[in-house]
Structures are given as C-alpha cells and as structure tokens.
Amino acid sequence: MRLEAITWDRLGDLLAERLLDLAPADGAPWPRIAFDGAPAGRPGDLARRVSEALRIRGRPSLVVGTEGFLRPASLRLEYGHRDVEAYYNGWYDTGALWREVFGPLEAGGDGRVLPDLWDPDADRATRSPYAQLPPGGVLLLHGPFLLRHWFPFDLSVHVLLSPGALRRRTPEAEHWTLPAFERYEHEMDPAGTADVLVRADDPRHPAWSG
Template sequence: MRLEAITWDRLGELLAERLLDLRPADGGAWPRVAIDGAPAARPGDLAARVCEALRIRGRTSLVVGTDGFLRPASVRLEHGRQDVESYYSDWYDTGALWREVFGPLDPGGDGRVLPDLWDPVTDRATRSPYVPLPPGSSLLLHGPFLLRHWFPLDLSVHILLSPGALRRRTPGTEQWTLPAFERYAQETDPAVTADVLVRADDPRHPAWSG
C-alpha cells in the first residue's frame, strides 16, 4: 500500500470534504465515522480537526469518544487494574454505544445521541443531555478497538503506529496495555480493513492512503 505524506490539518480537510458527499449505506440521514487508534495515536485530535473542518463548511458534526463509555470500575477492574483481557474485551460499554449512539442514527431514528455515559474519574454517570443531530450531520466516534465490533460505519479511519512507536509513545503506566493492541492487529488487522489508513510513527509527519 502506497502512503502519501500529508499534514494533520490537510487530512482533516480531506476527510471533511469526503463526508460532505457521503451517503449512509443503510439509507439513514447521518454519516457515521470511526477514527480508530490506540490512545498514544491520539485519534480524538483528528476527530476534532474533522469536526472543525466540517463546521467551516457549514456542516454539523458530533465528536464522541469511547472513553466516555467506559464500564463502571467494579466491572472494568474486576480482575485487577492491569488485566489485558479485561481491557481488550470488557472496559468499553459497546452495548451502550449501540443503544445510545448508533441506534438513534438508524434509518427512522430521532438523531438524539448521548455524547457520554460514564465519568471514569468520579466513577459515576455523567448525566449529560442528549444532543440532537440534524439530518446530514456526521457522527465522529474515536477510540481504540473500534473495528472489531461491527458497528454500522460509513467511513472508517485507522491511525497506525508501528509496535516500536506505540511502545515509545505509550506512558510507562500504560505499557501493560500493549499486548491488547498486538492482539487487535492480529485478529482484526485494522490497517487493512479500514477505509482510510494514517501512519503516524512520527506525529509531526503523518502519511495516509485513502
């Protein structure tokens, strides 16, 4: 696969332009985008850039991070604070994402999306209000392991870090999560299955193919 050098700002603009003409495959009114990547790859930063580029073009979007849909600590940490299997399979409330984020954007849905559900700092429900998305608005969901859940996506973006870059850019207190990303790469191969691939070993000089 050939990758071309690009800036993050330009990438955000190109993805936004692509979304302007994107029609959901299921006939719904809201394009749904996943920006997938390990925390060290900072997928939320790219989601914010796309959101801003869409705003400038007169199009509404909503950025949702999966870190707002973590399960309660009693579930997340049942097997310890550094259990790789739990991190890979049980930390994120995918059922709530289906129900509160994707369900309202199904054909015939009301477009009212819950932007977050759980605050991991207070370990309490956020009680955030629902956000109404006008037809034509885009959902920009970001976080790790997104392409293993069969979410109804109209565009998927994976930010790839080599094993060495991922190790270097992951804080020492989070190094225990690295085997989960190795497993994700082996089982899901997001670099191949994503519609758009962004390589970001050097965060100053990303490259992409899409």
C-alpha cells in the same frame, strides 16, 4: 500499500470534503465515521480536526469518544487493574454505544445522541444532556478497537503506530495494555481493513492512504 506524506490540516480538509458527499448505505441521514486507534495515536485529535473542517463547510457534526462509555470500575477492574483480557473485551460498554449512539442514528431514528455516559475518574454517570444531531450531521466516533464490534460505520479511519512508536508514545504506566493492541492488529488487521489509513509514528509528519 503506498502512503503519501501529508499535514494534519490538509488531512482534516480532505476527509471533511469526502464526508460531504458520503451517503450511508442503510438510508440513514447521519453518516457514522470511525477514528480508530490506540490512545497514543490520538485519533480524537483527528476527529476534532475533521469536525472543525466540517463546521467551516457548513456541515454539523458530533465528536464522541469511547472513553465516555467505559464500564463502571466494579466491572472494568473486576480482574485487577492490569488485566489485558478485560481491557480488550470488557472495558468499553459497547451495549450502551449501540443503544445511545448508533440506535438513534439508524434509519428512522430521532438523532438524539448521548455524547458520554460514564466518568471513569469519579466512577459515576456523567448525566450529560442528549445532543441533537440534525439530518445530514456526521457522527465522528473515536477510540481503540472500534473495528471489532460490527458497528455500522460508513467510513473508517485507522491511525496506525508501529510497535516501537506505540511503546514510545504510550506512558510507561500503561505499557501493560500493549499486548491488547498487538492482539487487535493480529485478529482484525485494522490497517488492511480500514477505508483510510493514517500512519502517525512521527506525530509531526503523518502519512496516509485512502
């Protein structure tokens, strides 16, 4: 796969232009986009950049991060604070994401999306109000391991880091999570299955294919 050098601003513009003409396959009026990648790759930054580019073009969007859908600590940390299996399979409340984010954006849905559910620092519900995404509005969901849950994405973007870059850019206290990302790459091949690939080993000089 050939990757081309690009700037983050240009990438945001190109993705926004692509989304303007994107029609969901299931007939829903809300395109749903994945920004998949390890926290060290900062896929949320790219999602917010695309959101701003869409705003300039007159298209509404909603950025949602899966960190707002972590499960309560009593469930998330049941097997300890550094259990790789739990991190890979049990930290994120995928049921709530289906119910509160994807369900309202199905064909026939009402477009009322809950932007977050759980505050992991306070370990309690956020009580955030629902956000109304108008027809034609775009969901920009960012977080790790997004491409293993059969979420109905209309376009997927994977932010890739090499193993060395992932280790360098991940805080040392979180190095215990690295085997989970290695497993994800092995089981799901997100770099090969995503519609758009962004290589971000050097955060100043990304490259992309899409």
